[in-house]
Amino acid sequence: MEPTRQGRATLVDLLDRVLDKGLVINADIIISLAGIPLIAVELRAAVASVETMWEYGLMRDFIGTHPRA
């Protein structure tokens, strides 16, 4: 069995990581996202409505091929 980065269930798996995990800075130099739990719920719904990973791939192409001069 090979790991995959495709498909809707995979996108949810990724979201859980980007929203709930990752390094955080606990210091007053940080302005963090206010009301994370609520935003997380809404974002999961918003991203789940993204047409699978297609749009995600598109996003990657966009940021990777449109560098600022």
Place this chain on the structure above:
Amino acid sequence: MMTDKGLYIYCLAQGNQEEPLELRGLGGQPVMALLHRGLIAVVEECEAKSIQSEDQKVLADGLLIHQSVVDIAWERYETVLPFSFGMVIRPMDGKTAGENLKGWMERESEELRGKLMRLKSKAEYGVQVIWDPTIVLPKIRHNDKEIQDLEKEIQSKPKGVAYLLERKLAEIIKKRLEEAANVYFKDFYQRIRNCVEEIHVEKVRRENPPKQMIMNLSCLQEKDEVVLLGRELEKIGKIQGFDVRFTGPWPPYSFA
């Protein structure tokens, strides 16, 4: 850099060059590599305020861009410490956001280097095991004398008594399923644990009934060295009534 600007932070890596990444970030600004004594912070200049939008689509796009930038930085630097979504460094006490970030990197330098070392060349993989209790239950019932006796008794009793016994039966079945899920969890956990370097148990997510997720793991392993894990998961996925999801490789969010 203007002093009143904030810095959106994507990830940290090890490196010695402050070269541009040739990317645009979630605010449409160029993504920069900020160097401080062998550590690189991948950042983007932004307003010094919380990332906010009334429009969920904008936030959702931002989230995907966050991950894409981390992904691209991960390819370039081989090892990254990804940040959680939405962190903005602000200017304060007469210092720019960049100076504040460098100050933080300086203070945490030892710990950050230790983490980067530990995560060198490793990736995170998601593993979820989902079962269908309606498929697993007949097996449990077949081996359970208490359930079988109770089922026989229900058939021989008048309606009122049978109703109460049925409720008792439902309770026993629920308990047996929980016990079974627990046994499977321990077995699978051990088998998966043997194939990876580190493992975190995550909260299970809701599935479409009757299916239930009984296991949600984040696993840390050398990038692309997951043949053993893949084989073990394949075996688990072949058990009747069980499905396995195997995602990744992801930057090591759960281990940062």
